[in-house]
Amino acid sequence: MLILQAHAHFNVPIVVLCRRFNLPRASFYRSFSKKGQEVVEKIRHLALSNPSWGYRRIWAELRKHKQGIKVNHKRVYRLYKLEALKKTCYSFWEEAL
Numbered sequence: 001m002l003i004l005q006a007h008a009h010f011n012v013p014i015v016v017l018c019r020r021f022n023l024p025r026a027s028f029y030r031s032f033s034k035k036g037q038e039v040v041e042k043i044r045h046l047a048l049s050n051p052s053w054g055y056r057r058i059w060a061e062l063r064k065h066k067q068g069i070k071v072n073h074k075r076v077y078r079l080y081k082l083e084a085l086k087k088t089c090y091s092f093w094e095e096a097l
Contacts (some may be wrong), residue, residue, distance in 0.1 A: 001022070001031075003017045003018065003021060003028060004023070014028065029065070030097075035069075038069075039069060039071055039075070039076075039079065040079055040083065042062060042069065042077060042081060043058055043062070043079055043083065043085070044085070046058045046061055047080070047083070047085040048085075055073070055076050055080040055085075055086075056073065058072045058076060058080065059071070059076040059077075062076065068070045068071055
């Protein structure tokens, strides 16, 4: 990445380089985050292995001790929708017709 090379070579702070390239610092540091990809993989795995679960149940499963991921329910819902795992609900009467 150009910002990292300039930071290492010229010893310019990351803040200054991000401003110069008109890049938010959060976006710069987010590119190094592996946690986001890990959360998406676990959500996809749980949703496909348990098709009747919604995002709330998946969120609860992620928060349990065996998964150990502390993630906000709104983030789980957003990733759940982005991965097209959201299911439509049908009532009993619609299925009977």
